[in-house]
Amino acid sequence: MGKRNGVLILAVLGLLHESPMHGYELRKRLNSILGTFHAISYGSLYPALKDMLARGWIAEDGPADAGAPALSGRRARIVYKLTAEGKEQLQSMLDESGPEAWEDERFDVHLAFFGKTDVDARLRILQGRRSRLEERRATLRGSVARTRERLDDYTLVLQQHGLEGVEREVRWLSELIANEQASGDGRPASNERG
């Protein structure tokens, strides 16, 4: 009944903005966006859809095969589409370019829908994300240095591996940022002032 602040609704709104869909299909697309790891379950998805329906963000779509007799077989399925309110909600969530947008849980979903996101918001999110990871990199570097002193075999390789992962992430973000700046200027990628 409560907040429904999760990544879930953002992802659902984004997917339904592309085209109307029913729950079962939504779930499959969702798991592709949310990273293949930790697949969303029906026990999460259906209650979330119910909530969004009650809020008026989505509505049942008359079957696209409307009037046509056979729904091509299978059990009656409920196709949802975005309402006008839902589109507004989606836009306001996508235009958020504060910390919420670059935290671990949300960043991937925001990136997946960058195509629908304001150019300025894109840049702020990417830069915020990079700062976040630079902080983490600093912490990890300190931690690796300290662990090295304590000589802790496996913990050390684990932390080093984690550090390398973060460094790779930072490089990747820097590339994306450079690309955004190049295309955002309307000028070809001349890349003046970092």
Added chain:
Amino acid sequence: MGKRNGVLILAVLGLLHESPMHGYELRKRLNSILGTFHAISYGSLYPALKDMLARGWIAEDGPADAGAPALSGRRARIVYKLTAEGKEQLQSMLDESGPEAWEDERFDVHLAFFGKTDVDARLRILQGRRSRLEERRATLRGSVARTRERLDDYTLVLQQHGLEGVEREVRWLSELIANEQASGDGRPASNERG
């Protein structure tokens, strides 16, 4: 009151096996092991300690400065140590080398305590983890191929980045496995065949 199956108790048992500690310090060490991301809160830690105490896995340690008047200042703190039962519990958790041990949430903690883990279990866990990631790699490769057809700008870079991350992870695990096999044979780590 229930299961307490999380990573948390494994990590706590592992840390207390190294040396007795109080909650506040435990939390800091925990956040280092659990990856710097998603720091464990006191609202998780203290109830978990209470549970473990009730189960007899840990016990209050007489202050190391026993008898000595000043606890060096600060509020009275409760130092916990592993009991014999706690050590047994820890060992049985570390010797688990099934799927539980190589799932996303647990693998890191298991690796961090590999120093206390049976050689055979180490190898099974590493190999299980690698298979897991190879499956994920296959899924992602398919997904990237399909997305490429649909030409979905940002979703594509996201998935490609994810795929490269998984590929890197697999290479890393292969190195660790090779090292285990080399040292497990009783021969010095001459590191033949990369």
Added chain:
DNA sequence: GTTAGCATGTAAGGAGTTACATGATTTT
């Protein structure tokens, strides 16, 4: 003397999972 940091703890609630219940259709 007030702020900051150490230290422990509880109550309420958010976000999600598992397991179950139901039912239709296609493939074997």
Added chain:
DNA sequence: AAAATCATGTAACTCCTTACATGCTAAC
């Protein structure tokens, strides 16, 4: 006719976080 896959939904429960409550000591 059995098994697999598509499809929707609920109830109970797990794990964790946030926000609060308490209190002690060191530093400004």
